[in-house]
Amino acid sequence: MVTYLVAILCVIGLAVGQILFKISANAAHAGGSFLAVKPLSALFGAMCLYGLTSLAWVWVLQRTQLGKVYPLMALAFLLVPVGSHFIFGERFQTQYVFGVVFIMIGVILTSNA
Numbered sequence: 001m002v003t004y005l006v007a008i009l010c011v012i013g014l015a016v017g018q019i020l021f022k023i024s025a026n027a028a029h030a031g032g033s034f035l036a037v038k039p040l041s042a043l044f045g046a047m048c049l050y051g052l053t054s055l056a057w058v059w060v061l062q063r064t065q066l067g068k069v070y071p072l073m074a075l076a077f078l079l080v081p082v083g084s085h086f087i088f089g090e091r092f093q094t095q096y097v098f099g100v101v102f103i104m105i106g107v108i109l110t111s112n113a
Contacts, residue, residue, distance in 0.1 A: 003063045013053035015079035020046035071110040074103050
């Protein structure tokens with residue numbers, strides 16, 4: 001159970017990292033350079049988060065089969081757009097919602113197999 005919790009935290013960490021990458025890109029675009037403090041700090045934060053989640057993922061893989069936990073990574077297809085909607089005001093179409101529902105069904109089916 002703890003292994004799956006850590007795996008889900010890894011997915012959340014990767015999703016937050018994607019949001020930080022977008023924050024870095026937006027700040028660099030607004031400021032005209034990646035060398036400014038805001039883009040660099042967001043980029044550095046994302047890279048650190050990716051490093052930590054990678055180490056945690058290796059810990060997860062030591063304790064369970066890759067085929068059992070890897071489908072959880074598909075949760076990022078839900079978390080990143082939801083985060084981008086609330087943080088950046090991005091919108092997605094109804095068709096996307098149906099796709100996410102199918103992904104969630106797939107995650108549930110494969111995780112319980």
